[in-house]
Amino acid sequence: MPEKVLVLVGTKKGAFIAESDGKRGSWKLRGPFCEHWPMNHVVGDAATGAIYGAGGNEWFGPAVWKSNDLGETWTHSSDGLAYEAGEEPIKAVWSLARRNGSLYAGVQPAGLFRSDDDGATWSHIEGLQNHPSRKDWNPGGAGLILHSIVTHPRDEEQIWVGISSAGVFYTWDGGKTWEPRNRGTRADFLPEGQNYPEFGQCVHCLVMAPGRPDRLYQQNHCGMYRSDDGGKNWQSIEKGLPSTFGFPAATHPRDADTLFLLPLNGDSAGRYVPDAKAAVWKTKDAGATWLDERKGLPQEDCYAGVLRQAMATDSLEPAGVYFGTSGGSLFASANEGENWSEIARHLPTILSVEAMVVSG
Amino acid sequence: MPNDTASSLSLVVARLPGVLIDLFPGAPRRVELPASTVKEMIDGLDALWPGMRDRMCDSRPAIRRHMNVFVDGEKATLKTRLAPGTEVFILTAISGG
Numbered sequence: 001m002p003e004k005v006l007v008l009v010g011t012k013k014g015a016f017i018a019e020s021d022g023k024r025g026s027w028k029l030r031g032p033f034c035e036h037w038p039m040n041h042v043v044g045d046a047a048t049g050a051i052y053g054a055g056g057n058e059w060f061g062p063a064v065w066k067s068n069d070l071g072e073t074w075t076h077s078s079d080g081l082a083y084e085a086g087e088e089p090i091k092a093v094w095s096l097a098r099r100n101g102s103l104y105a106g107v108q109p110a111g112l113f114r115s116d117d118d119g120a121t122w123s124h125i126e127g128l129q130n131h132p133s134r135k136d137w138n139p140g141g142a143g144l145i146l147h148s149i150v151t152h153p154r155d156e157e158q159i160w161v162g163i164s165s166a167g168v169f170y171t172w173d174g175g176k177t178w179e180p181r182n183r184g185t186r187a188d189f190l191p192e193g194q195n196y197p198e199f200g201q202c203v204h205c206l207v208m209a210p211g212r213p214d215r216l217y218q219q220n221h222c223g224m225y226r227s228d229d230g231g232k233n234w235q236s237i238e239k240g241l242p243s244t245f246g247f248p249a250a251t252h253p254r255d256a257d258t259l260f261l262l263p264l265n266g267d268s269a270g271r272y273v274p275d276a277k278a279a280v281w282k283t284k285d286a287g288a289t290w291l292d293e294r295k296g297l298p299q300e301d302c303y304a305g306v307l308r309q310a311m312a313t314d315s316l317e318p319a320g321v322y323f324g325t326s327g328g329s330l331f332a333s334a335n336e337g338e339n340w341s342e343i344a345r346h347l348p349t350i351l352s353v354e355a356m357v358v359s360g
Numbered sequence: 361m362p363n364d365t366a367s368s369l370s371l372v373v374a375r376l377p378g379v380l381i382d383l384f385p386g387a388p389r390r391v392e393l394p395a396s397t398v399k400e401m402i403d404g405l406d407a408l409w410p411g412m413r414d415r416m417c418d419s420r421p422a423i424r425r426h427m428n429v430f431v432d433g434e435k436a437t438l439k440t441r442l443a444p445g446t447e448v449f450i451l452t453a454i455s456g457g
Contacts, residue, residue: 035382058426059379059452060415076383077411082419089418 044356056092106146125175140164181231237287296340324350
């Protein structure tokens, strides 16, 4: 059966879907969906075709949206998506991860929830909030957000999360117990001599290499890193990149050594692409060397940024790579970054990009 | 819509904003239901359209910061008492960007 590629786009004003056949040469845009809510993360489950959206609306609060018909109709729920009475209420859902029959949601202020009924009801994974460091977590620029959820492909008890700016935390018992895993990652914003704390780093995006659960990559506020031991130790892989700052990271669907980053010019320099020229930086050797892929991308007067969840790959061969900008442009490459084209423009600020391949 | 004899003595009228009913297909802009406080009224709305409470209230619990509930021209809280026949206006605050 022919394949259909859906690029799921979360924006400041609703969700959108760009759709193509498996060739990925021609795209059609649908949306906006989800009643124009800010949608921080829209993900798809290729096994079922379901689409889930993590949202937070200034009027109506947090909710997870769901579509079972590729975006034609949507429902929403926040049943159980709440902290105890008296605590600071949840403002928004920031991240989603699907693992077998379970759905995980990361929220602001930082916490993790789980649904075992396809997003209809939610339960709080309280262990993370009970970590002794919780009282010392400080918000990053976007708030105290749990933006990255990484599940283990074979062991549902193991989960890694990324929190800005508390760092990476890991559980080995399904969320009852957590430990920080930030050794080797810098916090340049702390006083000299205190730049390698146990927690408090500003991780921007955390991803797992395909087929290698021990290998994690992260884009941090202060550098790019790889871990080959499940996050116990991190090594800098920023040599050869144009800056130490950026937001998103995307792994290849099959090659654990290939990673895509989109460095920006620095945290206090506007957070644009370096020299106002857009490029995706790709490594094929786990970060030892980097190649800038820019064919088809704007190379003049490009003052765009790309946010933490706004880059993704698809599962086809060769892999498609996608990213969306703060200025509302959506770019796609059907050949692992070698050539690019703009497949949508003038969208609201793009907050997230994910890809899903389904039977046509 | 609840309309039994026992509750008819304390019916109030909830006036809902369009952007809220957009989230609950089939919900009308004007709802009559029994309640003696704003909290009871919102609980009643949630019974009719599950999930509506979460859109109006947070977990403190309180009316959401950018939602306004007016009773007799005054901004209300969940504890505000409602006399029979009171018209309660639920409005979204000015916010956006």
